[in-house]
Amino acid sequence: MKTSDFDYDLPEELIAQTPIEPRDHSRLLVYDRETEAVRHRHFYDVMEYLREGDVLVLNETKVLPARLYGKKRGSGTDFEFLLLKRLALDTWEVIMRPGKKLKPGGIVDFGPELSAELLCKKEDGVCEVKFRYEGVFEELLDRYGNMPLPPYITKRLEQKERYQTVYAKEDGSAAAPTAGLHFTPELLKKIEEMGVAIVKILLHVGLGTFRPMKEETVEQHVMHSEYYSVSPQAAEIINAAKREGRRVIAVGTTSVRTLESAARGGLVQAESADTDIFIYPGYRFQIVDALITNFHLPKSTLIMLVSALMGREKALDVYRQAVEERYRFFSFGDAMLIL
DSSP: OBBBOOOOOGGGGGGGSOOSSSGGGSSSEEEEEEEEEEEEEEGGGGGGOOTTTTTTEEOOOOEEEEEEEEEEEOOOEEEEEOOOOOOSEEEEEEEEEGGGOOOOTOOEEEEEEEEEEEEEESSSSSSEEEEEESOHHHHHHHHOBOOHHHHHHHOOOGGGGGGGGEEETEEESOOOOOGGGGOOHHHHHHHHHHTTTTEEEEEEGGGGGOOOOOSSSSGOOOOOEEEEEEEEHHHHHHHHHHHTOOOOEEEHHHHHHHHHHEEEEEEOOOOEEEOOOOTTTTTTOOOOEEEEEEEOOTHHHHHHHHHHOOHHHHHHHHHHHHTTTOBBBSTOOEEEEEO
């Protein structure tokens, strides 16, 4: 299977640069796999496609303001750090730019109370650094950090919280689980009141999710690893639905990867672990029955996951329709519901 099989043409002007207000007023493309019908709605209409007994699974990860700008101590050279993964209390994996102008032992200052020392350089531009600070690290990060928006978003984000879901809780992501950005507290309340169980799981999104694939064939690609967690309570609710034939609807590809990583024999295990699961056409889903997702980059692992659920040719056909209908694409774009 070739990576190029998942390419499509996207006019640059359809890449959403700013989020829609209110959140639930984005557009919603609804695709029914049984009838192959496509409907064009708004996200607040999603309730019409849910029913009592469904389980809606949300990823409650919270995006860190993980982009830091600082200056090299002694020279004043500008540096950008992008936090990837916490290794210890004060030690992180980061992507550092420019990578060649700092040697191990070098220090970058981000503010009077926050600096970082380069410990070592790894592969693919990843470095290991040790932060030194006065006070609470998370508070300093919130003060000096910026949201790590994808490179295709070139406009400044006026409000940090618009790159967070309204239910974000656990710090740790380098990017938002963007399918969840469409929900408002009011919409979630209405969904729950109609008898839909809302379950929260966790997967900390890594930037590797958005990196373009370099391999020519899909099977050669190795996924990055991400931390996930499913609580005993969440597993119990999901498994009861699976046993009773009720639908499990994942919000976002991160929820899909969590549920399918924790799946054993058609049920979900309560566990915390790292996953490098790669879902592409040919994969047989154990847990997920339906998916709410955004429109993804060409030739990305995310469009491959969507293609695994609805078929490659149909996915590309629906994407072509979305382009023709002028849907907004990617992180701040519109949504799709796959039933």
